[in-house]
Amino acid sequence: MDKVALVTGGAQGIGQGIARLLAARGWRVAVADLRKNPEFFFVKTDISREAEVRACIRRTVRRFGRLDALVNNAGIADPHNGPVEKLALKEWNRRIGVNLSGAFLMTKHAAAPLRRARGAVVNISSTRALQSEPDSEAYAAAKAGLVGLTHALALSLGPEVRVNCISPGWIAHQPVRNKDHAQHPVGRVGRDQDVAELVAYLISDAAGFVTGQNFIIDGGMTRKMIYV
Numbered sequence: 001m002d003k004v005a006l007v008t009g010g011a012q013g014i015g016q017g018i019a020r021l022l023a024a025r026g027w028r029v030a031v032a033d034l035r036k037n038p039e040f041f042f043v044k045t046d047i048s049r050e051a052e053v054r055a056c057i058r059r060t061v062r063r064f065g066r067l068d069a070l071v072n073n074a075g076i077a078d079p080h081n082g083p084v085e086k087l088a089l090k091e092w093n094r095r096i097g098v099n100l101s102g103a104f105l106m107t108k109h110a111a112a113p114l115r116r117a118r119g120a121v122v123n124i125s126s127t128r129a130l131q132s133e134p135d136s137e138a139y140a141a142a143k144a145g146l147v148g149l150t151h152a153l154a155l156s157l158g159p160e161v162r163v164n165c166i167s168p169g170w171i172a173h174q175p176v177r178n179k180d181h182a183q184h185p186v187g188r189v190g191r192d193q194d195v196a197e198l199v200a201y202l203i204s205d206a207a208g209f210v211t212g213q214n215f216i217i218d219g220g221m222t223r224k225m226i227y228v
Contacts, residue, residue, distance in 0.1 A: 002026060002027065002028050003066075003069065004030065004060070004064040004065075004066050004067050005019075005028070005029050005030070005068065005069040005071060005203065006060050006067060006070050006071070006106075007022070007030070007032070008031075008033065008070075008071065008072055008073050008102070008106060009032075009033055009074030010029070010031030010032070010033055010037055010073065011033040011035040011037040011042075012035065013171075013173055014168065014196075015033070015074065016192070017192025017193055017195065017196045018071055018073060018192070018195065018199050019039070020196070021193060021196035021197065021199075022200060023039075025200055027068075028064055029041070030042075030043060030060045030063070030064070031043070032074065033045065033074065041060070043059050043060060047098060047102030047106055048094075048098045048101055048102050048105070050105050050109075053105040053106055056106075056109075057106075057109040057110050057113070061113050066113060067110055067114055067117060067119065068114070068117045068119040068120070068203070069114075069121070069122070070106060070107060070114060070122070071121075071203075072102070072107065072124060072146075073124040075098055075099040075124075075142070076095050078139075079128055079133070079136040080133070080136055081135060081136060081137060081138045081139065082135055084135065084137050087138065091138065092137075095138035096138060096141065096142050096145075099142035099146070100143075100146060100149070103123050103146055103149060104149060107153060107157075107163075111157060111161065115157070115161055119161055119203075120161065120162045120163070120202060120203040120207070121153065121157070121163040121164070122163075122166060122202050122203060123149065123164070123165045123166070124166055124168070124195070125143045125144075125150075125165050125166065125214065126167055126168060127167050127168065127216060127221070129143040129144040129167055129214075130144075130216070130222060131222060146165060147165055147167070150212065150213075150214060151163075151212040154211040155212065162208070162210065162211040164207075164210060164211060164213050164215065165214040165215065166198055166199065166214075167214055167216045167217070168190060168195050169184075169218025169222065170183075170184070170189045170190055170218065170221065171190040171191065171192060172189040172190065172191065173192075176189050183224070184218075184219035184220060184221050184224075185220030185221070185224055186220055189219065190219055195217060198215060
């Protein structure tokens with residue numbers, strides 16, 4: 001029986017890249033997003049709302065009969081929240097609710113079918129969990145929270161379910177300059193497929209001894225000292 005993966009935020013960007021690669025590798029793919037992706041079984045879902053999350057998992061399992069992998073990719077992509085002195089609690093809560101609580105809710109309600117399938121979860125964090133720009137407190141806190149949530153879930157859901165995290169660096173969706181590529185020791189910025197390939201490995205049987213880990217995939221950028 002073909003395995004089933006549910007990708008949140010799979011209508012565009014990294015999530016779409018993950019969904020497409022998994023489908024090409026023979027996975028049956030469901031996408032949870034607010035924006036429709038007609039390529040896959042689609043469930044419109046606000047991942048910060050528990051009732052919608054619960055319904056998403058139910059519909060996916062009802063459609064495919066099982067769930068083998070959950071990729072928690074959805075989030076508010078803009079890291080900048082403005083000066084911390086002016087950051088409204090409502091805006092802080094919105095970003096934490098989507099970028100962190102959404103992954104918690106999806107995993108909570110997917111846990112039972114994932115246990116039955118002896119499946120896997122991959123959380124998509126960011127190198128901003130480890131380093132920051134000014135005025136990005138809510139995003140950084142949420143992404144760092146995903147790293148902690150990952151190793152906690154790995155212990156809580158193991159041994160039936162493995163849980164890992166990927167922290168991408170600069171993944172380009174728009175034209176970039178030569179000097180942008182040059183900031184990376186590998187000589188280029190990242191692509192969606194770079195992250196998707198790592199997801200495919202982490203949810204595969206080949207990664208059966210891997211859980212609770214955070215994988216930084218950034219072309220070496222966070223290892224490079226930059227003087228200004």
